[in-house]
Amino acid sequence: MTRPNSHDWNIKARRGGSIPIGLNNLIICCGVRTEKNYFDSIAKIIKDNYPKQTGVNFDVESDPVDPQKMIKHLEDRSDLESYQHIWIVFDKDDFEKDNFDNAVQKVRAFNKKKGEARYHALWSNECIELWFLLHFEYMNTDISREQYFDKLGKYLGESYEKNDKNIAVKLVVGNGTIGSAIKNANKLLDIHTGKTPSQCKPATNVVEFFEYYQEYLKELM
Secondary structure (H helix, E strand, O other), X not given: OOOOOOOHHHHHHHHHXXXXXXXXXXXXXXXXXXXXXXXXXXHHHHHHHOOOOOOOEEEEEEOXXXXXXXXXXXXXXXXXXOOOEEEEEEEOOOOOHHHHHHHHHHHHHHOOOOOOOEEEEEEEEOOOXXXXXXXXXXXXXXXXXXXXXXXXXXXXXXXXXXXXXXXXXXXXXXXXXXXXXXXXXXXXXXXXXXXOHHXXXXXXXXXXXXXXXXXXXXXXX
C-alpha cells in the first residue's frame, strides 16, 4: 500500500516545478476558528505576494460538525463547479476511528467521479497543532493536546491561543519554517505507510496543501 497522502496528479504537479495558475480553491475547515484563521492567513499571504500574476483564489469556510457530517454537507452542495481544488480540513480529535477513516475515504472517492475538481482530505491525527509544531521540530510521540499547547508556547515565546488570527505569521517569526514542517510531516507519513489515517498517530496530511502551493510561500520556507 502507498502512504496515506499519495496522489499521482499531485506528484506530477510538484515535479513540474511551475506555479499553479488561475486556480479557484475552496477550503472547508471542521474547526470553528483555529483552522479557518490559519488558512485565512495563508490565503492572504499567497494573494498579497501574487496579487495579479496567477489569479489564484481561496474561499475559506468553516463547518463545525463531525467529519462524516462535513462530507455529507459537501455531497449535498451544488455550487462547486467553479473550483479546481477543494480542501477539507479536519482533525481526529475525539471522533471515532471509523468516522475519521470513512471521511478520508469518501473525500478520495470524490476524485473518481466526473468533473475537474480535485478533492483533498487535510486530516491531522490528533490535531492541527501537530502541523504547527512540525515547523520547529520533528516529533514521533503521541502527546496530549495540552502538551502541544505547552510546546508551541515555548517556541512562540508566549502562550499559545487556539483562535489566534496571526498564528501563521507567528510560527515563522518564532523561527519555524513551512519547509521544516513539510519535511517533518512527510517523514511521519512515510513511517506510517500502509496504515489507515486513524492508525497514523501522530501524523498530518495538511502537508499536501503546502506541497502543492509551496512556490507561493518561499518567504516562509
